[in-house]
Amino acid sequence: MLHDYCPNKKSKKSNQKKKIKLNQKLLISLGLVVLVLLLSFLAIKIELSKLFRLKENQRVLLVKDHQPLAILFFNADNKQLLVTDLRQRNFDLSALEKEASLSGDTEEKLIYSFLLDTAFDQSYEYPSANLDKQSLLDFFKDQKIYYFFLRDQELLWREQDYEQEINYMVKPVFDCPVALINTTGEAGLASSLSKILEKSSFSIIKKDNNAENLEQTKIIYNPEEESCTQLLKKLDKILPQSLIMADKNETLENRSAMVIYIGRDLADLYVFFVDLFHGQL
Incomplete structure (x- = not known):
């Protein structure tokens, strides 16, 4: 006589336990995958923050x-x-x-x-x-250094x-003292430029005039003063059309590490500014 196969209770319990263990393993594996993805995302985010970190004011x-x-x-x-x-x-x-x-x-x-x-x-x-x-x-979403700074x-x-207005005091770069020489005779230009530069870490130790009347603003720096490199980068943004030269002796003659000779290019712009805002300031 044939009988239908019917698994006993022990076999059923064994199968259920196997399924539970399998499900637990799957959940653990899934949890580990999610954890790895989260950690990877955080690592990438941290690296991007470092890459686009604003390094100076x-x-x-x-x-x-x-x-x-x-x-x-x-x-x-x-x-x-x-x-x-x-x-x-x-x-x-x-x-x-x-x-x-x-x-x-x-x-x-x-x-x-x-x-x-x-x-x-x-x-x-x-x-x-x-x-x-x-x-x-x-x-600033496309300007990452500012974007990540703002998101902090x-x-x-x-x-x-x-x-x-209360201006933040910025620490002057005392290791690179600057002399300003106005070659154009345009009154007030050296003082105005001095105010602008002093807000950007420049230590102006001398303001003077000569009669060269240079067409182009010229910047002379002492190549042995490493701290001047930082200021040259700033000047490239402020006065990008200036002629830049290394000459230790000329800077020493002016008892400075950098000399800015103001030329007609800057003077003409200053005259235009004064005429434009006459009566508004």
Whole structure:
């Protein structure tokens, strides 16, 4: 007589235990995969943050239709952002649009530097009238060093109006003292440039004049002073069209490590600035 096969209770329990163990192994494996992916994501995020980390303080000017909107001081040393709101300052900058002698962004940025007594590492045309954190994040999404700086959870955010502006004291590079020599005879130019440079770590120890009347601004530096390299990088952003030369003896004659000879290129721009804003300052 044939009987239907019917597994006993012990066999059923054994199969159930095997299934439970298999499911547990699958869950553990899945958990490990998820953990590895999360750790990989965090590692990539950390590496990207390091790669795009802002390594030095920077000032950025935001402009809309030639009108300055804000100065952003990215304080990398203290993880702070200082937003100086310029929206209430109604400078008449209409002449900038018509002025054919301004050949590019460099000259226009220098005009803003004279106007605001501040050197800017970068300037951007900003499409929005809002200066809140999310608007800045949206704008700087392709400028990773600023984007990651703004995303930092420990970032201290400060705001101020232009009228109550409190400039952060930046540590001067005392190992590279700078002499300013105005070769053009244009009154007030050396003092104005000195104010701008001193806000960007330059230690100005001498201001003088001579009658050379150079066409092009010239920068002489002592190649043995390594600290001057940092300032040369800044000058490349502030005065990018200047002639740069290494000459230790000439710097020593001026008892400095760097000498900036102001030429007509800078003087003509300064005269244009004074004429443009006559009565507005």
